[in-house]
Amino acid sequence: MKIIEIRDLVKIYDSEEIRVTAVDHIDLSFEEGEFTAVVGPSGSGKTTFLNLVGGLDRPTSGRVIIHGIDLWSLRPHEITDFRLHNIGFVFQAYNLLPVLTALENVEFIMHLQGWPKAERQRRAVELLEAVGLADRLHSRPSRLSGGQQQRVAVARALASRPRFILADEPTANLDSHSTENLLNIMERLNREEGITFIFSTHDARVVKKARRIITLEDGKVIADEKR
Amino acid sequence: MLIAISWRNIWRNKLRSLVVIIAITLGIMAGVFSTAFMKGMMVQRLETAIRSEISNLQVHDSLFRITGELKYFIPKGMALAGSIDTLEHVRGTAPRIIVQAMISSAEAGSGVSVLGIEPEREKKVTDIIDHLEEGQYLEGVRRNPILISRKLADKLNLHLRSRVVLTLQDLDRNLTADAFRVAGIYRTTNTSYDEVHVFVRYDDLLRLTALPDGAVHEIAVRTDDDRFTPAVQQAIRHLAPRLEVLTWEQISPELRYIVAAMDQYMYLFIAIILLALLFGIINTMLMVILERRKEIGMLLAIGMSRLRVFGMILLETVMLTMAGGIVGIVGGILVSKYFEVHYIDLSMFGKGLEQWGYNSLVHTRIDPALVVTVTLMVIFTGIVAALYPAWKAIRYDPAEALRTE
Ligand SMILES: Nc1ncnc2c1ncn2[C@@H]1O[C@H](COP(=O)(O)OP(=O)(O)O)[C@@H](O)[C@H]1O
Ligand SMILES: [Mg+2]
Numbered sequence: 049m050k051i052i053e054i055r056d057l058v059k060i061y062d063s064e065e066i067r068v069t070a071v072d073h074i075d076l077s078f079e080e081g082e083f084t085a086v087v088g089p090s091g092s093g094k095t096t097f098l099n100l101v102g103g104l105d106r107p108t109s110g111r112v113i114i115h116g117i118d119l120w121s122l123r124p125h126e127i128t129d130f131r132l133h134n135i136g137f138v139f140q141a142y143n144l145l146p147v148l149t150a151l152e153n154v155e156f157i158m159h160l161q162g163w164p165k166a167e168r169q170r171r172a173v174e175l176l177e178a179v180g181l182a183d184r185l186h187s188r189p190s191r192l193s194g195g196q197q198q199r200v201a202v203a204r205a206l207a208s209r210p211r212f213i214l215a216d217e218p219t220a221n222l223d224s225h226s227t228e229n230l231l232n233i234m235e236r237l238n239r240e241e242g243i244t245f246i247f248s249t250h251d252a253r254v255v256k257k258a259r260r261i262i263t264l265e266d267g268k269v270i271a272d273e274k275r
Numbered sequence: 276m277l278i279a280i281s282w283r284n285i286w287r288n289k290l291r292s293l294v295v296i297i298a299i300t301l302g303i304m305a306g307v308f309s310t311a312f313m314k315g316m317m318v319q320r321l322e323t324a325i326r327s328e329i330s331n332l333q334v335h336d337s338l339f340r341i342t343g344e345l346k347y348f349i350p351k352g353m354a355l356a357g358s359i360d361t362l363e364h365v366r367g368t369a370p371r372i373i374v375q376a377m378i379s380s381a382e383a384g385s386g387v388s389v390l391g392i393e394p395e396r397e398k399k400v401t402d403i404i405d406h407l408e409e410g411q412y413l414e415g416v417r418r419n420p421i422l423i424s425r426k427l428a429d430k431l432n433l434h435l436r437s438r439v440v441l442t443l444q445d446l447d448r449n450l451t452a453d454a455f456r457v458a459g460i461y462r463t464t465n466t467s468y469d470e471v472h473v474f475v476r477y478d479d480l481l482r483l484t485a486l487p488d489g490a491v492h493e494i495a496v497r498t499d500d501d502r503f504t505p506a507v508q509q510a511i512r513h514l515a516p517r518l519e520v521l522t523w524e525q526i527s528p529e530l531r532y533i534v535a536a537m538d539q540y541m542y543l544f545i546a547i548i549l550l551a552l553l554f555g556i557i558n559t560m561l562m563v564i565l566e567r568r569k570e571i572g573m574l575l576a577i578g579m580s581r582l583r584v585f586g587m588i589l590l591e592t593v594m595l596t597m598a599g600g601i602v603g604i605v606g607g608i609l610v611s612k613y614f615e616v617h618y619i620d621l622s623m624f625g626k627g628l629e630q631w632g633y634n635s636l637v638h639t640r641i642d643p644a645l646v647v648t649v650t651l652m653v654i655f656t657g658i659v660a661a662l663y664p665a666w667k668a669i670r671y672d673p674a675e676a677l678r679t680e
Contacts, residue, residue, distance in 0.1 A: 141569070
């Protein structure tokens with residue numbers, strides 16, 4: 049089933065000094081259950097593209113349709129709410145709340161969604177177990193390695209039961225062992241739970257794991273291959 | 276959960292938060308203590324006025340209060356005082372003859388009000404007896420004892436048992452004089468009062484002024500508690516419909532105004548302290564949201580609504596402010612409580628204060644309403660301080676904020 053449809057998407061950064069077309073007329077669609085890598089050199093527009101799809105950055109023109117909803121036709125607070133209930137985010141710099149434990153970080157998003165405490169706690173434990181952090185539930189991010197933090201971030205992204213997860217260079221700050229470990233977890237979640245992942249990377253080892261590879265260059269899609 | 280996050284966020288930068296909290300604590304403590312101090316001073320002034328000077332009620336012939344003339348006496352005042360004594364909630368009555376006179380020693384003279392009193396009854400009404408520095412209360416001298424103040428004694432170079440002459444006009448407008456002997460020297464906290472009031476025995480003054488038996492000019496009435504004053508006033512009016520019966524507030528309305536005005540000044544004072552603190556808090560919170568730009572960007576990105584982000588910053592600011600506020604209020608109360616029992620000695624500035632009728636030994640007073648008002652003011656300050664930083668935080672663009680390193 050098609051979950052994301054992108055039509056003629058354009059993003060132009062127009063500052064006083066320069067004018068950059070970061071995303072240049074992209075047409076794409078994503079199916080449920082995909083495990084897709086967006087690749088390309090630095091500055092090719094990967095982050096911008098994911099931000100447009102994730103409702104974080106407003107396109108200059110074009111449409112992002114998720115489950116039949118034209119994302120950018122919604123009002124700002126509706127978009128925020130849409131993100132909360134439909135999209136999971138994993139960031140390059142993990143971006144956990146430093147004052148919360150791993151468990152609380154995962155719980156927090158369900159708190160925002162208004163889940164009762166017992167239920168969100170049960171699910172948070174479950175998810176942290178799934179990413180191999182059963183023994184670090186009560187550690188704060190500063191006590192976790194980069195790889196562990198990113199796994200908490202994946203658990204957090206899953207916690208809100210999103211329709212898909214967007215991950216912008218999730219392994220860029222990780223060593224090869226942690227990278228491998230994280231990718232295996234993501235792959236397993238995709239295979240066993242049918243979670244849709246769209247992640248960007250410029251790491252060849254990560255690209256290798258993807259089942260679909262979209263290559264960007266200067267904001268244009270220059271290749272879209274499935275394996 | 277937001278409360279926990281806000282509270283933990285406060286302690287992320289311990290030193291910075293502590294500096295803010297300590298500043299608020301000190302500011303509020305100073306505000307609460309100063310207020311308790313001023314309040315104490317005012318209440319003491321009021322109590323002194325009632326206890327030593329005015330009493331709760333006074334009864335006069337209405338013309339006496341205006342003219343002060345000897346002839347406007349209450350004819351059967353002694354008997355009236357006796358009846359008032361039997362009223363409910365009356366602790367005591369002090370019938371007095373009051374006459375303007377010249378007091379002279381061997382060296383100098385001075386104009387004074389002479390109060391002819393009945394010592395035993397006067398003791399139940401005014402506390403001049405507690406202010407005796409030397410000698411006794413119109414006792415210990417057999418003939419014509421007089422009680423004068425320390426201030427007057429110094430001025431006229433008088434000592435215990437010194438001889439003075441009182442010169443006055445009697446009821447028939449004849450100039451008359453008699454010698455008195457200093458039986459006691461008193462000193463209240465109000466030197467302006469002291470300077471012009473001397474006390475002699477009722478009988479002695481009655482004779483000197485040639486007033487008819489039982490005549491008085493003033494009956495001062497002390498009630499069991501000031502809240503009974505209006506009721507007693509009514510009862511006396513019933514007994515003596517032609518006389519003027521006034522409460523201390525009617526006699527000295529300025530006393531009540533001073534207390535009320537001082538309350539308002541003190542709230543203004545605390546508001547100014549809080550205003551100064553406000554800018555410190557705003558500045559701190561601006562630093563906080565600048566530092567957490569990326570974090571706030573993440574929260575917005577994962578779907579935390581702007582309203583909630585606003586609430587989170589607001590909560591953190593109010594909690595930070597309240598932390599200092601509560602410690603400050605409690606600290607201020609403790610210090611003030613201490614000085615409720617012990618006193619603050621202002622005698623190094625005492626001369627000026629006592630001239631205005633203020634005691635130089637101040638006991639603080641904590642008004643429960645003050646605690647509530649200050650708490651609300653602190654919360655309000657926290658909210659106001661949060662507005663601008665919180666507004667800036669929710670204007671962050673998540674995509675931009677996440678790109679910051
Ligand atoms: N806020 C911005 N203002 C101006 N130019 C920007 C901004 N964000 C990104 N760009 C530019 O857009 C292009 C694409 O950037 P980005 O999407 O970050 O690429 P990638 O993630 O592939 O490295 C780059 O040329 C970058 O300099
Ligand atoms: Mg990027």
